[in-house]
Structure formats: C-alpha cells, structure tokens
Amino acid sequence: MVHVRLRGAPMIVCSCNVLTDHAIRKAVETRAPRTAGQVYGCLGCSAQCGRCAQTIRQIMDDAVAGACAKGCAAACHHHPHTAAAEAAA
Numbered sequence: 001m002v003h004v005r006l007r008g009a010p011m012i013v014c015s016c017n018v019l020t021d022h023a024i025r026k027a028v029e030t031r032a033p034r035t036a037g038q039v040y041g042c043l044g045c046s047a048q049c050g051r052c053a054q055t056i057r058q059i060m061d062d063a064v065a066g067a068c069a070k071g072c073a074a075a076c077h078h079h080p081h082t083a084a085a086e087a088a089a
C-alpha cells in the first residue's frame with residue numbers, strides 16, 4: 001500500500017485527541033504556547049499517551065523559526081545576537 005499525503009492537507013498528529021498539524025500550527029501562531037502541554041490546553045484537551053509531544057514541539061520550533069525568518073527584529077529573544085547579549089548580561 002502506498003500512502004500519499006496531499007500537499008497542504010491536514011495530517012493527524014495526535015491520534016488520542018485527533019489533533020491535526022493545522023490545528024496545532026494555528027494554536028501556536030495565535031496563542032503562543034511555550035510548551036507542548038500548553039498546546040493541548042489551547043486546543044481544549046490534555047496529553048494522553050504523549051507520543052505526539054515530540055512532533056508538537058517540532059511544529060512549535062518550525063513556527064518560531066518561520067516567524068523569525070519573516071522579520072525577526074533585533075529585539076526578538078530568538079534572534080541570535082539578542083540571545084547572546086542576554087546570556088552575557
């Protein structure tokens with residue numbers, strides 16, 4: 001059997017709570033959760049088996065990287081120069 005994922009089609013990331021990558025991405029973009037546990041909360045559920053947590057963290061990291069790539073100001077704490085200055089302070 002060949003599995004074909006349509007480009008842009010939602011993919012179930014959390015089978016316990018039936019959460020799609022689209023729903024997770026939207027929650028990350030609009031609610032800015034800082035942990036995978038907060039993502040579940042934003043979507044009105046909680047972790048069950050936890051197998052999806054790593055994928056949720058990856059989606060969070062990708063969203064932050066994408067936002068920074070679009071126009072991260074020097075004051076953004078994700079910006080490498082700002083992070084280095086904060087670490088030195």
Ligand code: FES
Nearest residue numbers: 014016048049052
């Ligand atoms: S797959 Fe997400 S909690 Fe089980």
